[in-house]
Amino acid sequence: MKQKSYILPVIILSQFACTSPWFAGNSIINELISKTGLGTELLGYVISSVQFGFITGTLVFALFMLADRYSPSRVFLVCALLAAACNMYLLAESITGWGLLLARFGTGFFLAGIYPVGMKIAADYYEKGLGKALGFLVGALVLGTAFPFLLNGTEFGNDPRLIIATTSVLTVFGGLLLFLFVPNGPFRKKSSELQLSAGFQLFKIPGFRRAAFGYFGHMWELYAFWAFTPFAIQSFNQLTSNQVSVPLWTGIVITLGAISCALGGLLSQRYGSKKVAFTSLLLSGICCLASPLLFQCNSVLFLGGWCIWGMAVTADSPQFSNLVASAVDAQVKGTALTLVNCIGFAITIASIQLLASLTTVLPAPLCFLILALGPLVGLWQLSGHKND
Template sequence: MKPKLHILPVIIISQFACTSLWFAGNAIIEPLMLKTGMGLEIIGYALSSVQLGFIVGTLVFALLMIADRYPPARVFMFCALLASFCNFILLSASLSKGLLLMARFGTGFFLAGIYPVGMKIAADYYEKGLGKALGFLVSALVLGSAFPFLINGLEWGRDYRAVIMITSGLAVLGGFMLWALVPNGPYRKHSTKLFLRAGPDLFKIKGFRSAAFGYFGHMWELYAFWAFTPLAVETYNGIHHTAMPVALTTFGIIATGGISCVLGGLLSLRHGSKKVALVSLALSGSLCLASPFLFWLAAPLFIAGWILWSMAVIADSPQFSRLVADSVPIELKGTALTLVNCIGFAISIVSIQLLAYLVDRMNVNYLFLFLVLGPVLGLAGLKGKTP
């Protein structure tokens, strides 16, 4: 049964609208610093709390099998409303450090009912061609993550409140749109029980272990790269006395990564997911090592280098999901993906907090060198047997 033409575009647009909440706090770092009295460490805290909320939410939603017991589009809508409310808390006149962290944690928790559930809804419709569909959905996540920076960089978005109001409004709109236009898919099945106790046994499977460690390396690099890209642009401006618009430049850099997700999906049809992931990790690792030199290039070359890095750092994401899913028995797919996602996001918190700790203790030019640990781990993992 071929899905109606509007199904995938609606899922993509809704994912984009709702995941715009992910980096809404990081797009308005300076106003949040003034309101909470925090320093540059807020860059790490604002995103790490979202990541932690997402981890807890993913586990809770999986253990309670929320998206299987209830219509996933309805789950998506309610989570969009609640995540939007948590995001709106950032406009509180009495915003403290504690309230900020709780609000971002809540946003992350309910994003667990948006991003993975959106993937499930796509799987309910696309039994064949799912890899291609997932490439578009990860692109939507990338564009959604970048979108708050675009709002902040435009004239009418200079007031930080506009960033929060627009992203919150978009999330509500996206939630209702998916609920109204995307019913249960023809391939929707009640998943088998989540077997978290099978976790240690999964790592005995060579294919799973290889794909998982590749994904862990990918996650060490990805979110830390996104979180500290605005600081990289600011640092370049300071070195060269240029005036590149930080928010708009950050949007352009992150958003172009969405293109590589689609390209990676298409290339994987011919060359396989493992090869696409290997090339992406090798390229992003090379750019980690080259990052100190990028700061001394002319502005167009600096931007080109950062854009290339942005494309390499995300192109492998859908491929790792496929490699993990293909490496385990069908009854353990949900458990495998849940486990790998939770560990991966936990690893991203460590790398984000590491860079946040180091940012006041070393030259920013050399800060991104620490991200090379991720590609090195990922490449070492992928040397093993994968499907």
């Protein structure tokens, strides 16, 4: 069935707009901590609160099969509006430490109705070529993640309120755009009844299980790398007396991941999702192991290496989602994607907290080596995956 040409661009634009609050608080984290009186030792908890909210949200969405039982476009809109409201709460003058943590938790919770549901909507429209479509879609997520950092690296970053307001307005716009222009897809098969154990039964499917565990290895590395890239750049500046812009280059490193997602989606059409994911994991693992050496280089080589890592660490994400979606029946694709996201993001909390602890006891150049465990697990799982 021929799709309307604007469907995929609208989904991509909406995904970008609605995921922009994800790291909005992180991009101005020092201002928020100062405003609420929290100590810097709680930095990891503030960062992880979004992840914990997302995990809780995806677990609720998966258990109740919301994206499979109800119109995913409507779910997307409602969650976009609520995520924007939580994000805007950061502008409250009297916000407390607990208020900050709850606001970031709420943002993450409602992002559970945006990121995996957006992939579910794409799967409802693209039965073939889903790897390519998800490459662009996850690229939009990555760009949305980078947007607050890019904004903070410009003159607009002088006013933290502008970053929060801009990302909140974008989220409302994205939710409305998708709801108005993307109806239920032609390949959508609605689940008529609630099956609380349906998601966890999926792990009995070998192809799903291998793809899921490969994704979990990828997630161990990804968000910890993103969350602590500002720390890495700042540490490099301190070690070498350079003046590299932390927010600008953090935004650039993450933005390059959006390009690699799209490129990986295109390459998957020729080589298959498994090969693209395997190559990406291998390259990111090598970058991880080489990270201590990058801190000994000049700024050009350090930033170049970090940018290559930023591209490699994301390119496999949409291909794992394609492998997951391709391994299950249409009636439970939304649940499968949401459940895998739920567990994957739970793993990110462990890696973020571990890395946060290591930064207090190890020299900065050695901290990122622990992330190599993720690519190793992912490569092991992919080596047993028979299908593209």
